[in-house]
Amino acid sequence: MTLTRREVLGAVGIAAGSCALSSCAMEGIGSFQDGIRKPVFPWRYAELDPDITAHKAYSNYKKGHCMYAAFTSVTSQLADKYGEPYRSFPVNMMIYGAGGVAGWGSLCGSINGSAALVGLFVKKEDEIKQLVNELFLWYQQNELPQYVPQKPDLNIKIAKSVSRSVLCHVSCTRWCKVSGHKAYTKAQKERCKRLSADTAKKTVEILNAHFASRFSAARKHNEKTKQCMSCHTKGSELQNTRGKMSCNSCHSSLADEHI
């Protein structure tokens, strides 16, 4: 087995928590800072091709489902580019997010994995929020999936639906209603594969823009949600709830005037 210089240097950083060779820091692999024990954080991002990323997510889905697909579509490219520490990240842990976490239908795994990527590459909390807001609003408001693979695992036309929610349960149910397909079918799985590809692509577009200092938030909450928030969320009169999910997706029967 042969090792590249980069791999050896990265490993020395991980071992010692310090670099005897100053070139270790210059490599910028994001392992350890010079002279101290603490790992460098956040990890270094590199501009990626959104279409290649979409393809990788689609392809990786079969190895670990939605969260794994979105997460590894990015980390695998950085592992190819930089080696460590990306190569050693225990990516299989991301299988837990499948089907809204272990099949619970809570947060869609593709955006859970994508938000985890944002957390890995972006340090400032207000910036994490801005980028995740954009991704989650895009997910809620757009007809998905858009991605059409060149070599589909299941070669059928996949209907598009607007989830109006970041929750797997709602997103899948709406797609079943629009498409006429049942849940837990090959067709639904194909839809979620393509959705994971779309989400990974969007995440990379957002991260590319952020690290090129050209990110600007393009999306807003729907009018109904803004109306709800004006009374119920942070800084409002009642301030009796938390969150940014679309309100009317669940609270559909609530009248405008209510006590």
Next chain:
Amino acid sequence: MTLTRREVLGAVGIAAGSCALSSCAMEGIGSFQDGIRKPVFPWRYAELDPDITAHKAYSNYKKGHCMYAAFTSVTSQLADKYGEPYRSFPVNMMIYGAGGVAGWGSLCGSINGSAALVGLFVKKEDEIKQLVNELFLWYQQNELPQYVPQKPDLNIKIAKSVSRSVLCHVSCTRWCKVSGHKAYTKAQKERCKRLSADTAKKTVEILNAHFASRFSAARKHNEKTKQCMSCHTKGSELQNTRGKMSCNSCHSSLADEHI
């Protein structure tokens, strides 16, 4: 700076993807398998003290909120015990899960982080599901928080509430209603700190039982949810939805008989 033998061996494993010394595998730190490039997965768990874990989650909350608190309550103890690869895990990425992911109020961060731990230590998907089911049902059905810190950051009595949901938005709103406190207050933060401690403790109890081969699922979905599932979920007649979240928490106005 001095290095322990374990740290040096672990680092060699990470560097080379193979161990020249067979003792590396015996150390079982979970870095790399002998002779191949692939990292060992899952990572090795060690039985932890649930009360110490609760305290660590409570204490770590201030550094990165709920998901970070739950996740690091376990990984920090394993890093103290084993060093690498636990020490190098980029735990700060878990800040993304705060407030149901970047404040979105979706999946509660404490159980997102705890489910991620299950994913890190457990390989088989059916086992991940069993353990997460137990954790999520416990979270939904119990009066929380139970944890009372010896030295509280905010020294007030914290009311308990039953979330009936795994979602931050619902969990927090219900607690606000029961306690009379507003959201985004010091009291609500103190509640979420203690809830993170409870969740971390429960996760370690579940993992301890699993790895001692004495785990058995104790909790079940409520009757209403079982009734809904009998028509709507996997293997049912309609099979038009996915998920295991408590149905009646959101679908509260649905009559037993509906078309």
